[in-house]
Amino acid sequence: MDLLSIDSLTDEQVRAILDRADHFFGANPTADSTTLNGKLVFNLFYENSTRTLMSFATASHRLGASVITMPVEQSSVKKGESLDDTAKTLNAMSPDLLVIRHGNNGAPAAVAEIMDAPVINAGDGTNEHPTQALLDAATIRRRLGRIEDLKIAICGDIKHSRVARSNSRLLSRLGAEVRLAGPAELMPDGAPHLSVDEAIEGADVVMMLRVQRERLEADLGDAPGEFLRRYGLTSERLARAAPGAVVMHPGPMNRGVEIDGAIADDPDRSLITMQVAMGVAVRMACLELLLA
Numbered sequence: 001m002d003l004l005s006i007d008s009l010t011d012e013q014v015r016a017i018l019d020r021a022d023h024f025f026g027a028n029p030t031a032d033s034t035t036l037n038g039k040l041v042f043n044l045f046y047e048n049s050t051r052t053l054m055s056f057a058t059a060s061h062r063l064g065a066s067v068i069t070m071p072v073e074q075s076s077v078k079k080g081e082s083l084d085d086t087a088k089t090l091n092a093m094s095p096d097l098l099v100i101r102h103g104n105n106g107a108p109a110a111v112a113e114i115m116d117a118p119v120i121n122a123g124d125g126t127n128e129h130p131t132q133a134l135l136d137a138a139t140i141r142r143r144l145g146r147i148e149d150l151k152i153a154i155c156g157d158i159k160h161s162r163v164a165r166s167n168s169r170l171l172s173r174l175g176a177e178v179r180l181a182g183p184a185e186l187m188p189d190g191a192p193h194l195s196v197d198e199a200i201e202g203a204d205v206v207m208m209l210r211v212q213r214e215r216l217e218a219d220l221g222d223a224p225g226e227f228l229r230r231y232g233l234t235s236e237r238l239a240r241a242a243p244g245a246v247v248m249h250p251g252p253m254n255r256g257v258e259i260d261g262a263i264a265d266d267p268d269r270s271l272i273t274m275q276v277a278m279g280v281a282v283r284m285a286c287l288e289l290l291l292a
């Protein structure tokens, strides 16, 4: 079994991952397990990563697996080796699982065709980031007790965000009302268009997304402070949300662009650090599901 998209998972598997992650999150994080002793996990990241790469490595270690991260910048990728040939090479080394992030939509699925071992998509282009959506769902459920019937506003660069795509699939499947909002030029073609203020009105969860400047064809041409004022999460905008609403961000944040830094650091409202910790727990649950 591979984990390439939210739709690769049945409802039962989603529930099992969320429950298991909740267990790992509550458990002593340094209590090492031997469940995956003797297993070998390869990390293959063609795009930059802090949270996803480190949490897959941490999750693997915590379960007793060995991890090797291929240094893409120093590898034969830089000599022009194709993705297919890289996958065939790694497959010949017989890892038990491969985690891949790539800038092209569908690259993990293509690699999964070649690999004998299960493949996890750690983010492909603008397509999907399924483990991010699972960790966001697990975080919301643990903090608010449920997902069903919650109003969840996802705001910012929706067009280029694999996080928005995987989250809206998963959270709507789990019964939430998902509202997508952002500047018109950062909304997917044909998507219903709410303003950020409309999306945040009465929301239980406000999830802010980074402008993916590396995927923009032309610069937005916004002056410093303009994005925050027009579309970002300020305390004035957050006041429109439901009482007790929580704030999320998958990271990396652009403080002062899509989110005011003081809101990101507010211990009562911000779940951003909890998302990171839950990221390890969810990836432990996914590794266990695919390998144990």
Ligand code: ASP
Pocket: 123, 129, 162, 163, 209, 210, 212, 250, 251, 252
């Ligand atoms: N870290 C997330 C991703 O890889 C979000 C982002 O980069 O803005 O998609």
